Amino acid sequence: MRQNKPMKILGTEIKPGKQTILNLDIARLHTRTKVEVPVIVERAKEDGPVLLLNAGIHGNEINGIEIIREIISKKINKPNRGTVICIPVLNVFGFLSQTREFPDGKDLNRVFPGSKTGSLASIFAYHLMNNILPHIDYCIDFHTGGANRFNSSQIRINRGDQELLELAKIFNPRFIVYAPNREKSFRQAASRAGKKVLLFEGGKSLDFHKRITLRGVRGVMKTMTHLDMRDFTKEIEALPMSESVIIESSSWVRARHGGLFRFDIKDGASVEKGEIIGSISDPYGKFIHRVKMPESGHILGLNHAPIVYQGDALLHLGTTKAT
Numbered sequence: 575m576r577q578n579k580p581m582k583i584l585g586t587e588i589k590p591g592k593q594t595i596l597n598l599d600i601a602r603l604h605t606r607t608k609v610e611v612p613v614i615v616e617r618a619k620e621d622g623p624v625l626l627l628n629a630g631i632h633g634n635e636i637n638g639i640e641i642i643r644e645i646i647s648k649k650i651n652k653p654n655r656g657t658v659i660c661i662p663v664l665n666v667f668g669f670l671s672q673t674r675e676f677p678d679g680k681d682l683n684r685v686f687p688g689s690k691t692g693s694l695a696s697i698f699a700y701h702l703m704n705n706i707l708p709h710i711d712y713c714i715d716f717h718t719g720g721a722n723r724f725n726s727s728q729i730r731i732n733r734g735d736q737e738l739l740e741l742a743k744i745f746n747p748r749f750i751v752y753a754p755n756r757e758k759s760f761r762q763a764a765s766r767a768g769k770k771v772l773l774f775e776g777g778k779s780l781d782f783h784k785r786i787t788l789r790g791v792r793g794v795m796k797t798m799t800h801l802d803m804r805d806f807t808k809e810i811e812a813l814p815m816s817e818s819v820i821i822e823s824s825s826w827v828r829a830r831h832g833g834l835f836r837f838d839i840k841d842g843a844s845v846e847k848g849e850i851i852g853s854i855s856d857p858y859g860k861f862i863h864r865v866k867m868p869e870s871g872h873i874l875g876l877n878h879a880p881i882v883y884q885g886d887a888l889l890h891l892g893t894t895k896a897t
Contacts (some may be wrong), residue, residue: 581657583615584705588657588755591619599864601667601694603677609667614660616647622656623801624709627794629660629661629716631683631760633668633675638716641790650795651657653803659710664702674720679804684756684764686763702741703763710742712770714797715761716790718777722879723887724843728821732765741772743818744797744800744842748842749874751821775802778878788813821892829854831863832883837887841876851889854882869893 580852581588585597596611627645629638641766642662645651648777663669676682680695688699717872728749729742742750753773755762759775764771774793776786795806807868829835837852844852847870855862865888875890 577758578889579621581617581709582705583659583709584613586788588615588617588663590617590621590852592617593652598705599699600841601698603647603667605675609670610663611661613667614651614662616651616653616797617657617659618653620655621767622653622803623711624657624659625653625798625801625803626659626661626710626713627651627716628664628713630663630669630783631679632671632717632779633663633665634779635673635674635716635718635720636669637718637782637786638774638790639663639669640782641716641787641794642776644787644791645794648791650791650798650806653656653798656801656803656838657709657799658803659706661706663788665886678871680787685760686758686760687766687825694801695769699760699763699842703761703767707764710769712772712797712801713764714745714794714815715764716773716774716776718775718779718781718786720779721779722877722880724778724781724783724814724841724876725890726873727774728874729735729793729818730773730775733771738770739773741767741770741797741800744796745772746775746795746796746815746818747776747789748776748816748818749821749872749892750818751824751826751874755765761811775875809869819872819892820894821874822894823895826887827865827868827889827891829865829882829884829888830874831861832886833857833861833863834880835877835882835888836880837865839876840874841873843873845873845891846870867891 676695730753825840
């Protein structure tokens with residue numbers, strides 16, 4: 575936490591009580607066209623924690639972008655104490671083409687902490703780590719399920735970090751999932767730099783979902799209230815949510831056969847061992863396979879694709895028991 579210190583981001587001094595819109599513009603397209611990544615900084619007159627809200631690290635994961643858009647639109651990002659930095663679309667390149675990857679084909683979330691002389695994605699990661707990350711204390715990194723996978727609202731955290739667990743409970747997603755850091759991910763690099771990172775998952779690619787958006791916006795308000803950045807108590811009380819379920823372990827239930835997949839369960843639902851949650855059939859009405867649950871648990875994520883191949887992930891099953 576910073577007290578009475580000057581703040582200079584991307585070469586621009588951020589004065590107390592001011593909003594500043596900066597541009598992270600270190601990369602260009604092959605046409606030499608500059609693609610700018612807007613960085614919206616709201617600094618209160620009183621010093622306090624610095625919170626980063628970022629989304630769109632995968633360009634087609636737009637529900638997180640919608641969450642931050644709504645936060646900015648409703649001026650939730652204006653703190654009474656401390657600073658809120660919003661980067662609604664980290665991977666502007668992928669957002670423009672509605673794809674997950676950077677233009678060089680790399681997954682931006684697999685190249686951190688980046689390199690000054692590496693691939694285009696790696697260079698971008700390097701500048702994010704060196705120009706934005708040193709200024710922050712906390713981060714909420716918004717994601718959605720990939721492809722056709724719809725994720726129930728969940729916060730993923732490292733096991734054994736009590737402060738992160740407390741922050742996740744304050745945020746209050748449907749689930750709190752213990753999940754190890756992915757190698758070379760933004761969460762891993764930021765955590766190694768000493769930053770507290772909550773990774774939010776909710777919804778699916780190229781899709782908006784009001785329930786997910788509401789949970790994300792409310793979670794930010796709860797987090798800012800907890801960090802004493804601004805009091806949203808009245809707004810929070812008007813949007814009650816159920817208590818989070820802590821998931822100790824999880825695994826994917828995969829298709830034993832290829833075919834047409836239909837499910838009879840909702841994301842977030844509780845299921846029992848042996849329960850039939852859907853079926854896979856051929857297109858001709860001659861074959862049908864009932865999908866049964868291998869164990870009891872909660873549906874963290876669900877494949878919405880109507881066509882699956884053998885071995886495809888059908889659903890992400892979480893349990894409250896440690897393995």
